[in-house]
Amino acid sequence: MNSVILFPRKGITFFKITKKYDIITNDEVNDMLKCPKCGSELIKEERNYRCCNDHCFDIAKRGYVNLVLGSSKATGDDKEMVKSRTRFLHHGYYENLQNRLIEIIQMLQPSMLVDAGCGEGYYTNAIKQSATDIELYGFDLSKYAIDEACKAHCGVIYGVCNVFHLPLEDHNADTVLSVFAPIDINENSRVLKPGGYFIKVGPGPKHLYQLKEELYSDVYDNEIKTGYEGYELVSDEILHNSIDITDSEDIWALFQMTPYYWRTPKKQAEKLKLLTSLHTITEFHISVYRKEC
Ligand SMILES: C[S@@+](CC[C@H](N)C(=O)[O-])C[C@H]1O[C@@H](n2cnc3c(N)ncnc32)[C@H](O)[C@@H]1O
Ligand SMILES: [Zn+2]
Numbered sequence: 001m002n003s004v005i006l007f008p009r010k011g012i013t014f015f016k017i018t019k020k021y022d023i024i025t026n027d028e029v030n031d032m033l034k035c036p037k038c039g040s041e042l043i044k045e046e047r048n049y050r051c052c053n054d055h056c057f058d059i060a061k062r063g064y065v066n067l068v069l070g071s072s073k074a075t076g077d078d079k080e081m082v083k084s085r086t087r088f089l090h091h092g093y094y095e096n097l098q099n100r101l102i103e104i105i106q107m108l109q110p111s112m113l114v115d116a117g118c119g120e121g122y123y124t125n126a127i128k129q130s131a132t133d134i135e136l137y138g139f140d141l142s143k144y145a146i147d148e149a150c151k152a153h154c155g156v157i158y159g160v161c162n163v164f165h166l167p168l169e170d171h172n173a174d175t176v177l178s179v180f181a182p183i184d185i186n187e188n189s190r191v192l193k194p195g196g197y198f199i200k201v202g203p204g205p206k207h208l209y210q211l212k213e214e215l216y217s218d219v220y221d222n223e224i225k226t227g228y229e230g231y232e233l234v235s236d237e238i239l240h241n242s243i244d245i246t247d248s249e250d251i252w253a254l255f256q257m258t259p260y261y262w263r264t265p266k267k268q269a270e271k272l273k274l275l276t277s278l279h280t281i282t283e284f285h286i287s288v289y290r291k292e293c
Contacts, residue, residue, distance in 0.1 A: 031137070031157045034167045036067045042167070062150040064158040066143060067167050074162055076142025082120055084253035086148055089122040091250055093243045097201065097284050098123055100239055101177070102130045104288065108197050110134060110174030116163040116188070117141075117181020121149025121156060127177075128156045139163060140181075166191050175199060185228050194293040198231060204238040204283025208258065211251075211280050214272060215264050224285055231289035239284040246277045254278075 033042040035051035042049040042057070042065075049057045049065050057065050068074070077085070088094075101123050105113065111134065115124040118138035128136045129152075138158045140146050146158050161167050164184045173191045179201040188198055205221035212219045226233055245251050255261055255272055 031135075032169060032172065033065070033067070033157075033159065034169060036069055036161065036165060036167055060143075060147070060150075062147050063153075064146050064150050064160065066160040068141065068160055068162065072162070074141055076140055076160075077119070077145055078142070079144045081256055082142060082144040082148055084256040085122075085145075086120050088250055088253040088257060089120070091247075093245065093250075093254070094122070094282065094284075096241050096282075097179075097239060097286075098126045100284075100286065101179075101199070101201070102127055104199060104235075104286070105131065105134075105175070105177075108175055108288075110197070112173050113137070113175045113177060114139065114166065114168065114173050114191060115177045115179070116166065116183075117178055118149060118158075119145045119179075119181070121145075121152060121158070123177070123179055124149060124156050125152040125154050128152075128154045137168070139166060163187065177201075185231075189230060189291060192291045194291060196291045197234075198228070198289040198291065200287050200289070202285050204240065204285045206240075206281045207283040207285075208254075209281050211254065211258070211278060212260065214275065214278070215260055215268055226287055228289055230292050232292060233287060234290050235286075235288040237286050239286060241282045242279060243282055244277065244279050248273065248276050251275050251278050 033049060035042050035055050037055045038051060038053045040051040040053060042051050047059055057067055059065050105127055113134050113136050115138045118124045118140050121138050124136065124138040128134060132155065136156045138149055138156045139161050141160065141162055143160045146160050150158050159167060163182055164187055166187055168191045170190055171193050173196060174193060175197045176188045176192055177199045192198065203222045205224060207222055209219065226236060251272060
């Protein structure tokens with residue numbers, strides 16, 4: 001794999017995320033959402049969003065809007081998965097990725113950023129808190145994840161929707177971010193401006209290698225793929241770290257966050273419940289693409 005790092009880490013000012021930020025509600029943010037039924041602009045009213053064709057979407061108590069049409073059967077992560085991921089992430093095991101994404105976004109300086117498949121906003125909220133002037137949208141198909149994400153009240157515009165049908169105008173976004181989430185590259189291209197950036201995070205070759213060793217007798221490195229038609233790869237890196245988990249509930253929470261949770265036979269998975277500590281490599285493959293003009 002050709003590895004190019006156009007964002008050298010030397011000389012970068014590290015951001016310290018301040019926990020003392022002003023509470024901003026969604027009411028104070030001007031958003032530009034599109035109606036999922038007819039594509040017209042949605043106008044925000046007191047308790048809902050409405051388009052000129054009178055399609056109406058309620059704003060939930062927590063401040064987000066659900067734009068998934070009743071006819072859709074697609075659902076995102078369930079309550080239990082969201083709870084596990086929230087627990088694990090908030091214990092800081094992936095903080096290095098959070099910091100690295102903040103650095104990259106500082107360098108790209110987008111005015112408008114979309115986190116497509118944002119989950120419970122662990123990365124989204126931190127990005128917003130480090131650069132409050134960004135117009136930031138967080139979308140996920142899981143209403144449980146979005147409900148959790150909204151708790152930070154930091155001015156991110158959150159919506160429940162499918163990343164395959166983003167409720168945004170064409171060619172308006174400067175950057176789309178996708179962290180361990182499904183990707184529709186055509187939909188990303190539709191919403192991105194020419195020259196806009198797509199940041200993709202997936203597992204590196206050795207990501208969670210020792211967790212896999214606990215589950216399987218034959219363990220392989222993850223395959224890394226890069227390249228999208230219509231995009232230039234401008235930066236490609238592996239963020240390597242190792243973590244020590246000394247809480248069995250955190251080990252189980254991590255397992256629930258991975259695809260292995262669905263693939264592993266129950267008997268094998270039960271073995272993990274007996275583990276009281278786990279030392280494992282984490283590796284994030286971060287690639288930054290620039291949409292061709
Ligand atoms: C592995 S999680 C990653 C969440 C978050 N980016 C993170 O890293 O913490 C994948 C997320 O994608 C969401 N998801 C799955 N399919 C989706 C779709 N078609 N549209 C939007 N979100 C989707 C799930 O609900 C889940 O929150
Ligand atoms: Zn409409």
